[in-house]
Amino acid sequence: MSISHDPAALRARTPGTRHARHFNAAGAALPSTATLAAVIDHLKLEARIGGYEAAEAARERTEGVYGLAAALLGARPDDVALVESATVAWQRAVSALPLGPGDRILASASSYVSSALHLLELRGSRGVRVEVLPADDAGRVDLEALERALRTPAALVTVAHVPTSSGLVEPVAEVGALAAAAGVPVLLDATQSAGQLPIEVGALGCDVVVGTGRKFLRGPRGTGFLYVSPRMREVMRPAAPDVRGARWVADQRFDLDSGARRYETWEAAHALRLGLGAALSETLELGVDRIRERIGELAARLRLGLEALSGVRLADPAGAGCGIVTFVREGQEPARTALELREAGFHLVSVPAAHGQWDLGRRGLPAVVRASVHVYNDEEDVDALLGHLSATRPARASAPVIRAGGERADVIVVGAGVHGSSAAWQLARRGARVIHLDRFPAGHVEGSSHGRTRMIRRAYPSQVWDGLVDRAFEAWADLEQEAGQSLVTRVGGLFARPAGAAGGLRGPYCRRVGHEEAAALFPGLALGPGFEALYDPAAGVVDASGAMLCLAELGRAYGVDQRFGTPARAWEADGDGVKVETRDGTLRADRLVVCAGPWTAGLLPEFAGLLRVVRIVNVHLGASRPELVSPPRLGPFSVDVPDVGLLYGLPASGGAGVKIGLDHGPADDLGSPRHPVTEGERQALLSLARRFLPAADGPVEEEIVCRYTMAPGNRFAVGALPGRPQVLVAATCSGHGFKFGPAIGAALADLATGGRRPDLEFLDPGAMGPVRR
Missing domain, CATH: 3.50.50.60 (FAD/NAD(P)-binding domain)
Structure with a gap:
C-alpha cells in the first residue's frame, strides 16, 4: 500500500493524534495503524495456534525484517541482529569487544546514560580507560581534539548521533574518517537518529551501530537493532553465546553464526518484531530524506517560536538541527513544565542531567524540557504549543502566601x-x-556553586573553626538522610607545604607526615623531599552537583x-x-x-x-593510569607551591577526571560575561599537573570558570x-x-x-x- 506524504493522511493513519498533541517522538513515537495491526494480529495468531507455530507461520515475514533494517542502514541482512533495545544492542556489542586494562575508549559528551554507565563499569572491572571527548563551541565533538586523542592508540571511538538531551547532530562522517585514518573502530549510537536522519554505514565510517524501534522509527517498544560490520565480527565474540547464534557441534566445541545473529538470543517477541518490520517498511516508503525535511521544518518553526517567547530559554546547543528541541521556562522546574503541559494535552518530557551528565551536567543544566516532532505533527500542533506557553505563566510552588x-x-x-x-x-x-x-x-x-565536586576536611588553620567543621559533617549526614542519597565520600586528604614553613593547617585527628609517608598514602601525588603534609583521614569528596x-x-x-x-x-x-x-x-x-x-x-x-570578586579556573584531566588519580591512591589535596600559590585538587570520581585549580585569580567584572578558559590559564594548570600529578597526563576533559567572593583574612x-x-x-x-x-x-x-x-x-x-x- 502506498503511503501518502500528506500530513492529514499521515495523521489519519496514526490513532494517537486524536487524543493529544504528541511531542515525544524522541521518547516513544506514535505507531501507525499498520504497525499496531501487525503486532495485534500476530498475538491473536499465537493465542489461536501457539507461539512456536505462529513463529513458523510468520517466518518469511520475520526474516524480511532483517532486510528492511539493512536497507535503512545501507548494509546487508547478515550484518544486522534484532534485539530488545538500543541498550541491549550496546551492551552485547561492547561486551563482545576484546577490551583489557589500559585500553582507551574515546566517548562523545553526547553519550546516553546507559552507555556511560557501562563504560564507567568497564573502567572499574576491566581497567579500561574512558576519555570523554571535549565539545566545540557548537556543542559537537571537537574534531581537532579527537584527532589529537587518536595519535595515541585507542580501542574504540563511540559517539551518539543525536543525544537524548538536545537536538544536537554530531559530525559522524568526520568522526568516522578520523577514526578510520587511525585504524580505530567507531560505534554509533543511532537511538535518536534512526528514522529521522539518513544512516549510511559506509559513508559514515561506522563499524557498529545500535538503535531502537520505538523512537523516530515509530516501532513498538521492546525492539532494537545491532549492526556489526564483517570486519568487526572477526574480533567481536559474544560474551554469552546462545543457541540462536551458535551451533553446539561437539562435546567441547561450538561454531558461531557467521552473521550478526551471533549476538541474538533464541527467545524474542515475534509480534513486536513484526511490528518493527511494519514501521521500517513505512519509514523506507516515506523516505528518510523526506522525513528529515518535514521534521526539520516543524522543529525550526518551534525553535523560532520559542525564541520569541518571554520567559522561555532555548537549551539546545548551536549544533542542533533535527526534530528534538529543548528549552526551560524561567522560574519553573522542567519536570513541572512537562507535567503542566501534559495536563493541557501536550505530551512532552523533561530530561534530567542524570540522563546526560557529560552533556547537561557539564553545561550546568539540571534538566530541560524536550519537545520532539514527527511527520504526524503539523503546524497547528506547533502553534498550539507556543500559544499555550505564551498564555500561561509558570505555576509557583504551593507555599502559602498572604497577599x-x-x-x-x-x-x-x-x-x-x-x-x-x-x-x-x-x-x-x-x-x-x-x-x-x-x-x-x-x-x-x-x-x-556549580561543578561536579567539592572538598570537605577537618584540617583548618585555627581551632576556632573546629566546631563549625563538626557541624558541617553532621549537616551533610542530615541532608543525605533527608534526600535518601549519598553525597559525601570520605577518602582521606593530604595538605602539603614547603618543609619547615611556618603556619599551615591542623585539625582534630590529623597528623603531620613527611614526603615519603605522603607518597605511601597517595601514590598519585608527587611531592618530593621539599614538602611535608598534614594527613586528614576524614577528608572527602562532596557530590556538589x-x-x-x-x-x-x-x-x-x-x-x-x-x-x-x-x-x-x-x-x-x-x-x-x-x-x-x-x-x-x-x-x-x-x-x-x-x-x-x-x-x-x-x-x-x-x-x-x-568583598572582592575574582575569577577561578578549574580543569578536569584524564590520566594514563586512572587508578593513580582515583581513591584510595589519591584523595583531596592541596600544595602550597612557592612563587605560584595554593594548588588544590580532587581525585577522579564519577566518570570525571582529576580536578585541579589555584586558589587565586584576577579580579572579575560582574558586568561582563564570563569568557572561556584561556590558553595561559590552561597551561599554568597543566604545568602544575605534570609536576605534582604525573599520572594526570591525559587530555583536558572539562574546564570550569567560577566567580569567587574573597573576604579579608579569608x-x-x-x-x-x-x-x-x-x-x-x-x-x-x-x-x-x-x-x-x-x-x-x-x-x-x-x-x-x-x-x-x-x-x-x-x-x-x-x-x-x-x-x-
Whole structure:
C-alpha cells in the first residue's frame, strides 16, 4: 500500500493524534495503524495456534525484517541482529569487544546514560580507560581534539548521533574518517537518529551501530537493532553465546553464526518484531530524506517560536538541527513544565542531567524540557504549543502566601547557591513560608556553586573553626538522610607545604607526615623531599552537583516558593520587616536572608569595600593510569607551591577526571560575561599537573570558570547586619565555603526564627567591618 506524504493522511493513519498533541517522538513515537495491526494480529495468531507455530507461520515475514533494517542502514541482512533495545544492542556489542586494562575508549559528551554507565563499569572491572571527548563551541565533538586523542592508540571511538538531551547532530562522517585514518573502530549510537536522519554505514565510517524501534522509527517498544560490520565480527565474540547464534557441534566445541545473529538470543517477541518490520517498511516508503525535511521544518518553526517567547530559554546547543528541541521556562522546574503541559494535552518530557551528565551536567543544566516532532505533527500542533506557553505563566510552588499590599512571606531568601538553597530548605522544613529568589535561571553557572565536586576536611588553620567543621559533617549526614542519597565520600586528604614553613593547617585527628609517608598514602601525588603534609583521614569528596539538585528538590517538597530568574532589585526596612522589589512587584517578609555570593555588595553596599570578586579556573584531566588519580591512591589535596600559590585538587570520581585549580585569580567584572578558559590559564594548570600529578597526563576533559567572593583574612560573615536584625547575611566565601553549605543553612534558619548561635560569634558580620550606609 502506498503511503501518502500528506500530513492529514499521515495523521489519519496514526490513532494517537486524536487524543493529544504528541511531542515525544524522541521518547516513544506514535505507531501507525499498520504497525499496531501487525503486532495485534500476530498475538491473536499465537493465542489461536501457539507461539512456536505462529513463529513458523510468520517466518518469511520475520526474516524480511532483517532486510528492511539493512536497507535503512545501507548494509546487508547478515550484518544486522534484532534485539530488545538500543541498550541491549550496546551492551552485547561492547561486551563482545576484546577490551583489557589500559585500553582507551574515546566517548562523545553526547553519550546516553546507559552507555556511560557501562563504560564507567568497564573502567572499574576491566581497567579500561574512558576519555570523554571535549565539545566545540557548537556543542559537537571537537574534531581537532579527537584527532589529537587518536595519535595515541585507542580501542574504540563511540559517539551518539543525536543525544537524548538536545537536538544536537554530531559530525559522524568526520568522526568516522578520523577514526578510520587511525585504524580505530567507531560505534554509533543511532537511538535518536534512526528514522529521522539518513544512516549510511559506509559513508559514515561506522563499524557498529545500535538503535531502537520505538523512537523516530515509530516501532513498538521492546525492539532494537545491532549492526556489526564483517570486519568487526572477526574480533567481536559474544560474551554469552546462545543457541540462536551458535551451533553446539561437539562435546567441547561450538561454531558461531557467521552473521550478526551471533549476538541474538533464541527467545524474542515475534509480534513486536513484526511490528518493527511494519514501521521500517513505512519509514523506507516515506523516505528518510523526506522525513528529515518535514521534521526539520516543524522543529525550526518551534525553535523560532520559542525564541520569541518571554520567559522561555532555548537549551539546545548551536549544533542542533533535527526534530528534538529543548528549552526551560524561567522560574519553573522542567519536570513541572512537562507535567503542566501534559495536563493541557501536550505530551512532552523533561530530561534530567542524570540522563546526560557529560552533556547537561557539564553545561550546568539540571534538566530541560524536550519537545520532539514527527511527520504526524503539523503546524497547528506547533502553534498550539507556543500559544499555550505564551498564555500561561509558570505555576509557583504551593507555599502559602498572604497577599496584602504585595505578596508576603515569613522569610525571603536571596541567592540559590549552596548556602541560600540550604537556608530556604531548612526554613521551610521548620514551617516558615519562604520565597526564594535568584537573579539567574535554575542551574546557572555564573557564581561558584556549580561543578561536579567539592572538598570537605577537618584540617583548618585555627581551632576556632573546629566546631563549625563538626557541624558541617553532621549537616551533610542530615541532608543525605533527608534526600535518601549519598553525597559525601570520605577518602582521606593530604595538605602539603614547603618543609619547615611556618603556619599551615591542623585539625582534630590529623597528623603531620613527611614526603615519603605522603607518597605511601597517595601514590598519585608527587611531592618530593621539599614538602611535608598534614594527613586528614576524614577528608572527602562532596557530590556538589548532586547536592544542589537535592536541595532544590527538598525545597520544593517543603513548599519553598522558588523564583529563579527573578533578581531582587532593591530592599528597604518595613517596620520590623523588609520590602523587596522585583520585576514582578513588591514582596514583604519578616526577615530577609542574603546569600548572593558575588552580588552581595549590590544588595548590601556596606560590603562593597570588603568583598572582592575574582575569577577561578578549574580543569578536569584524564590520566594514563586512572587508578593513580582515583581513591584510595589519591584523595583531596592541596600544595602550597612557592612563587605560584595554593594548588588544590580532587581525585577522579564519577566518570570525571582529576580536578585541579589555584586558589587565586584576577579580579572579575560582574558586568561582563564570563569568557572561556584561556590558553595561559590552561597551561599554568597543566604545568602544575605534570609536576605534582604525573599520572594526570591525559587530555583536558572539562574546564570550569567560577566567580569567587574573597573576604579579608579569608573569613566569613554569617548573621544579622549591625543595627538591622531583620536582615541576615551569609558571605561564606573565600573559596572554602561550599563544605559548610548545609550547616550554614541550618544556622541561618536558627537565627531567622529567633534562635541564638553563640558558636558563630566569631563570624559576626560586624567583625568583618561593614559600615552601615
